[in-house]
Amino acid sequence: MKRREHAVALTIVLLSTLVAFLPVLRNDFVNWDDPDVIVDNQELGGPNVVRWAFTTTVIGHYQPIAWLVWSAVKSRFGVSAPAFHAVSLAAHLVNALLVYIVAWRLTSFTSLKPRQRLIAATVASIVFAVHPVRVEAVAWASALPYELSLALLLFSLLAYIRSADDNRQSTIHNKSAIRNPQSAMWVTLSFLSYVASLLARASAIGFAVVLLLLDVYPLRRRDNTQRLLLEKVPFLVAGIAAAVAESRAREMATLQEVSLGARVTMAVAAPFAYVGRTVWPVRLTPLDPLPIAPAIDWVPLVLAAMAFVAISAIAWRLRRLSPAVGVGWAAYVVLLAPVAGLTPSGLQATADRYMYVPGVIVAILLGATVARLRLSPRVSAICAAIAIAAIATLGVLTRRQTEWWHDSITLWTRAVALDPRNDIATYNLAIALAAAGREPEAIARYEETLRLVPDHTLARRDLTRLRAAEAEREGGRLADAGRFEEANAQYSRALTLDSTRSHARAARGMVLLQLGRVKEAGTDLQIAYDAGDRDAAVLNALAFVLMQTGRTADAIAILEDGVSRYPDDQNIARNLRALELRTKN
Numbered sequence: 001m002k003r004r005e006h007a008v009a010l011t012i013v014l015l016s017t018l019v020a021f022l023p024v025l026r027n028d029f030v031n032w033d034d035p036d037v038i039v040d041n042q043e044l045g046g047p048n049v050v051r052w053a054f055t056t057t058v059i060g061h062y063q064p065i066a067w068l069v070w071s072a073v074k075s076r077f078g079v080s081a082p083a084f085h086a087v088s089l090a091a092h093l094v095n096a097l098l099v100y101i102v103a104w105r106l107t108s109f110t111s112l113k114p115r116q117r118l119i120a121a122t123v124a125s126i127v128f129a130v131h132p133v134r135v136e137a138v139a140w141a142s143a144l145p146y147e148l149s150l151a152l153l154l155f156s157l158l159a160y161i162r163s164a165d166d167n168r169q170s171t172i173h174n175k176s177a178i179r180n181p182q183s184a185m186w187v188t189l190s191f192l193s194y195v196a197s198l199l200a201r202a203s204a205i206g207f208a209v210v211l212l213l214l215d216v217y218p219l220r221r222r223d224n225t226q227r228l229l230l231e232k233v234p235f236l237v238a239g240i241a242a243a244v245a246e247s248r249a250r251e252m253a254t255l256q257e258v259s260l261g262a263r264v265t266m267a268v269a270a271p272f273a274y275v276g277r278t279v280w281p282v283r284l285t286p287l288d289p290l291p292i293a294p295a296i297d298w299v300p301l302v303l304a305a306m307a308f309v310a311i312s313a314i315a316w317r318l319r320r321l322s323p324a325v326g327v328g329w330a331a332y333v334v335l336l337a338p339v340a341g342l343t344p345s346g347l348q349a350t351a352d353r354y355m356y357v358p359g360v361i362v363a364i365l366l367g368a369t370v371a372r373l374r375l376s377p378r379v380s381a382i383c384a385a386i387a388i389a390a391i392a393t394l395g396v397l398t399r400r401q402t403e404w405w406h407d408s409i410t411l412w413t414r415a416v417a418l419d420p421r422n423d424i425a426t427y428n429l430a431i432a433l434a435a436a437g438r439e440p441e442a443i444a445r446y447e448e449t450l451r452l453v454p455d456h457t458l459a460r461r462d463l464t465r466l467r468a469a470e471a472e473r474e475g476g477r478l479a480d481a482g483r484f485e486e487a488n489a490q491y492s493r494a495l496t497l498d499s500t501r502s503h504a505r506a507a508r509g510m511v512l513l514q515l516g517r518v519k520e521a522g523t524d525l526q527i528a529y530d531a532g533d534r535d536a537a538v539l540n541a542l543a544f545v546l547m548q549t550g551r552t553a554d555a556i557a558i559l560e561d562g563v564s565r566y567p568d569d570q571n572i573a574r575n576l577r578a579l580e581l582r583t584k585n
Helices: 003-026 034-039 049-053 064-077 081-107 114-130 132-139 141-174 181-200 207-216 225-249 260-279 298-317 323-339 358-372 377-404 408-418 423-435 439-452 457-480 484-497 502-514 518-530 536-548 552-565 570-584
Strands: 348-350
Touching: 003 081, 003 114, 003 132, 003 377, 034 064, 034 141, 049 064, 064 081, 064 141, 064 181, 081 114, 081 132, 081 141, 081 358, 114 132, 114 358, 114 377, 132 141, 132 260, 132 377, 141 181, 141 207, 181 225, 207 225, 207 323, 260 298, 260 323, 260 348, 260 358, 298 323, 323 358, 377 408, 408 423, 423 439, 423 457, 439 457, 457 484, 457 502, 484 502, 502 518, 502 536, 518 536, 536 552, 536 570, 552 570
Parallel strands: none
Antiparallel strands: none
């Protein structure tokens, strides 16, 4: 196969991917992990970031390499959303290239001819890269670890394939199963790359099993079985160590929170849920939440279990005629198993980013299947047109899905539109609306969240604060209009909702002073002053009240504080001089 043909194929893949995901460069950060991971993370770019990266379990994951990459980006570009999104897009483009190379190398061990291998690699890489299910991993800045982990995993796989190829060549030339000395070097490189992948994110804990499956097909390794098993021991140990580190970092849901029946339901149904999204990638939600009250669901559990058994039986029956079916199915399940739902953590039942690594298996199987089709020229032309249309459709869907991640309001509005009962989405949308100054809409979303989850403590707290702020603003409007009794009522309402609002307390004190209720005004003004409110008007008013109640010395102290803070304020200076003069006389 000529290099020119590879170059053309890769150009098509990379350009298609770039066009589909280009809107990500205009996206902002979202209020889903991004603040803790990147925006407000003071450790990134700090002097002790290396030590911190290898010891922290922030956000419930052990991912030191990902932290170091983020730190490097922040050190170079600052907290720039386009820069972080550009890194994510670049990592995805690298993975698209690596999927192409892996598919090309794996098919070299099959009966496919060079032209068929080119088709298989092209289809696999473009389906993987342009599919809407990849959007979450690419468009969400905090999901970069999945991309880094896959890139390092694919490097590991390529090194392992090279080892198998060296052994195959040795067997061909020496007509014996003598191990090529270079094979050990490639296996070592594969292992080190796998460890790095786990340090980016433990997204392929069962990789040792996948390598054993590849030994069966398509590598068809002739090595001694014991040697093959021993070769996988380091990979297995690394995977177990990563699983332990990840389990200690995560806050796993208890059986009281998510019952065993609910876990089994999710785990058995997960492989088919992700395949369903792959086949029909529409209405992809940014967040598929756990049910408010997770429980066993017999219908999907039984149907999924029957389908699982049926596919496994078919794969076993076809193990000689079409071993790729069994190997692909088993590898897909092994890679998906850790995130299928048996050990739930976080708030999601399923997530598109969990398909980022297993999706490679599906893409390569699809590419190989397409390459094996034997069609007449006319039918081939029709199928090619259909394939181009399908890929174009995927690209359009991906581009649209990427735009949903533009900002927090857009993201969660989409999630709520897809599922109005998604309490996580309604809550995060409320937070985003409040941050944007759209308080009435935020209040409505907080109320919606509380209708879904009445004991949602955070939503109730935030709603109370927003209502208090709303009452305080209304009090200010009424006070400016001279409607002091009504303003006092609104300020009182604000303080009933949130007694920590020192500005509302000071404002009520000023209003009470206007109403002639000096003693009550003094109480509010003193509390506000003690809480740190040093507004010039508050200082003047408090000094006046103190003077009226005979506490002249305290009034002078307050005004002296005001002069030091506001040396240009003529009212404070004049009042201080008058009070000092009165005291002397």
